[in-house]
Amino acid sequence: MIYHNHQNSHRPSQSSLTIVIKVGTTTICDEKTHYPMLSNLSSLVELVLKLKSQGHRVVLVSSAAVATGLRRLNINDRPTKVSTLQAISAVGQGRLIRLYDDLFGQFNQPIAQVLLTKNDLSERAQYLNAVSCLEEILELGVVPIVNENDTICPQEIRFGDNDTLSAITAGMLKADYLFLLTDVDCLYTDNPRTNPDAKNVSVCHDIQALQEQVCVASRGSSLGTGGMSTKLVAADLATAVGVRTVITHGAKPENLMKIIEADDNGTLITPHELPVVTGDDLLARGLPLHTLFTAKDNLLYDRKWWIKHGLHTAGRVYIDEGAMKAILSKKQRSSLFAAGIVEVEKNFVANQAVMIVYQRKDENGHVVEEIDVGKGIVNYSSVEIGRIRGCQSHDIFDILGYMDAETVIDRDNLVRILEDSIV
Known part of the structure; x- marks a missing residue:
């Protein structure tokens, strides 16, 4: 049915793992009444404590601040106005963290609230400081409860959903696993609630191939912000830095232990290397339904992953075909020079991140497709790029009266998005 026919070798040892668990709103709160689902939360707390007793480090990325605020304010429907949502989130976040503290406190387990925004990670120093803070919290034996700071975060620099935030968090900590707990057992080729022929996907080695063969158009619940499509984005982000990502049912947290144990002893992915392991095969082997996304073979290093996923995209530079081929060439891996730039979009300053775009045109010169080639720090x-675009590097000084660098984006500050095999 799908994917590369190979056994992924990036299976972590179970001796001491870093595990990020993302808990969706529908796992925490009832969709209609907004009351907390204490049985689910209690099971989750017990799971975290069991993992910690085995020497693992556990981070929770938790949604439900808005849902908790709705319950406190006796509001039935989630509003659409951003400022209203931010106010409701401010009400709910404190009550949500108190709920976690009460549950973990029964076992004398300290927790820490960590509220992040994309802007917090846009500066390299701030990004590293956030990493150090999370690492120190874990070293103290504390369980971090991570959420986006919805109260103050403007719309244009939001992560957008906690699936993405959990992937960013997992990447920051170089986690071994990211578990995305949701209201279904696994990823299906279509919505199983409306399509009885939908098939479950148990193992995915190639997310791009998967996206061509599954339908994930439906969004999440009326309370949540994401659906299955955001989980594919999260899996793509996390697996790019070596984090094995699992989608499984939030009401069955005990399944996480079975999945980790099966992965550790090598039975999670069958030795005959099926392109796709079916759900029936998993059940036959006594394993719970889930979808595992294996780590990618060509991993992004920390700095380039930060450029691609941590930095706010401040603008765009449009390049010609020659520049695109030079950037994507496996031999050259070229920097971006002024000579290859044809246009600049939006206002930005030096050291901000921009998207590098190629416009494919027809024989009449009309743009038929825009392709995101890469992203980099300029x-x-x-304004300066607008003046030097199309010029050779040795002309920069004559045009600007100074030359800070020969390149517009150095190859060490450039991460490719498009693969050269596609061109």
């Missing part, structure tokens, strides 16, 4: 502002 050495010059948009």
